[in-house]
Amino acid sequence: MMILKMKKEDLSTFLDSIREWGELWGPVKKGDKCTYAKVDSLSQMDLKATRTIIPPKKFLYPPRFTMFDYDEEGYVERLGDVPKRILFGIHPCDLHGVLIMDKLFLEKYNDPYYRERREKTLFLGHSCIPDDKCMCFATNTDFIAEGFDLFFTDLKMFYLVWVGSTKGHDLVRMRPELFSRELDKNDILNYTEYRKWKNAQFKAQVDFTGMPDIFELAYTSPIWDQLAEKCLSCGQCSMVCPTCNCYNVTDEVELGALEGTRDRFWDSCMFREYSLVAGGSNFRDKRADRLRLWYTHKLQAFIGEFGKPACVGCGRCVSTCPVDINVVTVSNALKELEVGK
Amino acid sequence: MKKMCVVLDEREVQDNPFKPEMFRIVRRYPLTSDVNFFQARPMDVDEALKFNYLPGQFIMLSVVGEGEAPFCISSSPTRPGLLEFCIRNVGTLTSSLSNLKENQTIGIRGPYGNGFPMDKLEGKDIMIVAGGLGVAPLRSLLLNILDDRDKFGKVTYMYGARTPELMLFRDEFMRFKERDDINCLLAVEKDESGTWKDKFGMVTSLFKDLGPIDAKNTVAVVCGPPVMYKFVMEHVVKLGIPKHQILMTLERRMKCGIGKCGHCAIEYLYTCIDGPVFSWWDVLHMKELIGRGASDKTFA
Numbered sequence: 163m164m165i166l167k168m169k170k171e172d173l174s175t176f177l178d179s180i181r182e183w184g185e186l187w188g189p190v191k192k193g194d195k196c197t198y199a200k201v202d203s204l205s206q207m208d209l210k211a212t213r214t215i216i217p218p219k220k221f222l223y224p225p226r227f228t229m230f231d232y233d234e235e236g237y238v239e240r241l242g243d244v245p246k247r248i249l250f251g252i253h254p255c256d257l258h259g260v261l262i263m264d265k266l267f268l269e270k271y272n273d274p275y276y277r278e279r280r281e282k283t284l285f286l287g288h289s290c291i292p293d294d295k296c297m298c299f300a301t302n303t304d305f306i307a308e309g310f311d312l313f314f315t316d317l318k319m320f321y322l323v324w325v326g327s328t329k330g331h332d333l334v335r336m337r338p339e340l341f342s343r344e345l346d347k348n349d350i351l352n353y354t355e356y357r358k359w360k361n362a363q364f365k366a367q368v369d370f371t372g373m374p375d376i377f378e379l380a381y382t383s384p385i386w387d388q389l390a391e392k393c394l395s396c397g398q399c400s401m402v403c404p405t406c407n408c409y410n411v412t413d414e415v416e417l418g419a420l421e422g423t424r425d426r427f428w429d430s431c432m433f434r435e436y437s438l439v440a441g442g443s444n445f446r447d448k449r450a451d452r453l454r455l456w457y458t459h460k461l462q463a464f465i466g467e468f469g470k471p472a473c474v475g476c477g478r479c480v481s482t483c484p485v486d487i488n489v490v491t492v493s494n495a496l497k498e499l500e501v502g503k
Numbered sequence: 504m505k506k507m508c509v510v511l512d513e514r515e516v517q518d519n520p521f522k523p524e525m526f527r528i529v530r531r532y533p534l535t536s537d538v539n540f541f542q543a544r545p546m547d548v549d550e551a552l553k554f555n556y557l558p559g560q561f562i563m564l565s566v567v568g569e570g571e572a573p574f575c576i577s578s579s580p581t582r583p584g585l586l587e588f589c590i591r592n593v594g595t596l597t598s599s600l601s602n603l604k605e606n607q608t609i610g611i612r613g614p615y616g617n618g619f620p621m622d623k624l625e626g627k628d629i630m631i632v633a634g635g636l637g638v639a640p641l642r643s644l645l646l647n648i649l650d651d652r653d654k655f656g657k658v659t660y661m662y663g664a665r666t667p668e669l670m671l672f673r674d675e676f677m678r679f680k681e682r683d684d685i686n687c688l689l690a691v692e693k694d695e696s697g698t699w700k701d702k703f704g705m706v707t708s709l710f711k712d713l714g715p716i717d718a719k720n721t722v723a724v725v726c727g728p729p730v731m732y733k734f735v736m737e738h739v740v741k742l743g744i745p746k747h748q749i750l751m752t753l754e755r756r757m758k759c760g761i762g763k764c765g766h767c768a769i770e771y772l773y774t775c776i777d778g779p780v781f782s783w784w785d786v787l788h789m790k791e792l793i794g795r796g797a798s799d800k801t802f803a
Contacts, residue, residue, distance in 0.1 A: 229521055232567055236525045237610060270776065271520045271761035381790060408765030411758045413570045420568050436766060439756050440572070440594040445791070463771035
């Protein structure tokens, strides 16, 4: 992998230059939270923020969009109206989330809607400052080696810049004089120091070792019913999770005409209708069954198939769930046979 | 070396897999009071002849302005040109379907799913057990086997319905009873019309009329309402048929058919791309293949 070095003060100039390629988006403050917004310059961004409310999946796969316009003649796909975007300040956990989305949407049948947005979106990663909710150390997603176009690691005076794709390299070539290939032993020392510092920041008490077996053992555990007593089935966990990909599709009809749009929007397996089939049979009628499905998918099934959890440890479920059901409390409850307050 | 970055440009570009193609309804008539039989084909006759599939596969069917849902194919790929479906009138999409007439159009994309492993069934004795509307995907398999009869061993077909009126394709199946290359066993639970001349009881009651079978060389294929599986499986397993040679096809809510929308997920599998055909062994070690909350309203 190509690693370059850039002076901290040159970042602003660099971002100004690459806006020629497409819209610049980055994390900005919104009240006491943080969200991705379109920006004009680095000064508007909040690079210290730990996590945005919604992960960057919304750029690849918007909460609601039109797949087809239809009339009696048939279905006409709606592609091509996606702007080119550069997302700056994406953290390793979220990039791991994007890699999981890539697997889901681009392998086997590839999804042209996802694909178009993926091709028109550049990911410029940035190193992060973990807080007490971060658990990427437990999901092995605290560092990232692929999936980004450029990745900036903040070493106080400098950035070390990983070039992860040809498009990332094209961006570098727009201002080659801002980058240096000269890396010396101080860079190695600084980087080692940075990794040590980052590892020391994690405070969450969480260990996902052996979770697939624990899920199997706890399949009929009363813990699921106890969690279901608390769960509101609001689905916020799905909305904020970087690896929740489920969606629903409906046909919207224009009044008075046999034409309309086929729309696709985020869905959650926490909703009762999720597994409902025609005739009224529901494979997951009970809230406990639906909760178990969600957590099975994050901490068991994906490990079985890909050897790692679908949870990327971003901590959004921890900061979002109104009744404190999240990967930490659920995995601990299954192991300790007790639901925390 | 580790594969670097996501090189999207090198991935194979496909047609939009979500785009329904327009098909013309060639024929539609009721099989029972609430199940309709449809024949449909692509507008272009060459396309119609090219449409290939496996028994047990399904398609996503759109009614313009109403939506899209998965339906299994009831026709056999050995008879190309027309796709056949039996569709029960249970929801908004299916009731708008039942209002469509010949020469109107529907959208279809597919076929999807694994389907029955036809190459692995060759040379085997085949036992098909259907209950209620579960006959819809199994008819495809049965017709395919009968059309390619010399490729298979002994063929047994068992089908149970609640009443003679609710027995789908009754006349077609009654005629199979006249053939000597298939053991066709039919039963109804009750008959108020007094027209039924054949066996009475649940489909499980037909097992006593089976005669000797070569269990190790038999593949059993079962489809019916979830409540039926438990009872049928007891019989099938007792016969000594290996658990991985007992196949079933399942139903789940689906919004895409191609492993993206998530609705049909069961642990790490998707019913749409890893199924809908699973073995009894799959069911035994994957707890949710036959839903705990599933009621007998699902198929029958």
